[in-house]
Structure formats: structure tokens, C-alpha cells
Amino acid sequence: MSEPDPEAIRAQLIDAFEGADYPVSNPMEFLPALPNGPATTFESGDFSMSIMELQNAADGDEDRYPYQSPEEVADDIVAGLQDAGELPS
Secondary structure, three states: OOOOOHHHHHHHHHHHHOOOOOOEOOHHHHHHHOOOHHHOEEEEOOEEEEHHHHHHHOOOOHHHOOEOOHHHHHHHHHHHHHHOOOOOO
């Protein structure tokens, strides 16, 4: 088993969300920016999740919106995945 790298996931998330029109006020505003829409996946080591799975696993919180940058989004998703035990801290 290969342990996933949270920084690699963070970098993939930033790349995927760079094209969004910020500020973003709800999850649906990200879909047009994603390279494969809702089928976009993020992978590192044995970790692989689609954007929809990531949102569920990271316990997306509507109170976090609006997001001002792709880095802010990536940080929240990675922290949520770490809290959920999906990624190492």
C-alpha cells in the first residue's frame, strides 16, 4: 500500500479549481472549471476520489462560502479529508 500525499492532492485541487470565477458562493459554481466536470478525480498513492466523493468525505460546509481562491478551497478539502481519516495529517 502506498500512503497518499496530502500535498499532492492539494496541488491537484488547486490546478482543478484555478479556472473557477472567484468568489465562488456554492459548489455548483466549481463544476464548469473542473477538467472532467463531476467525473474529475484526484489521486495519490492508494487514494483516489472523484470531486463528488471528495465533497461528501470532506463534509463540505456551506458556511465556508464564498471562497476567494483555489488555495482556500484546496486547504479546506484537504483538512476535511484529514479530519475524516481519508488522508494522513
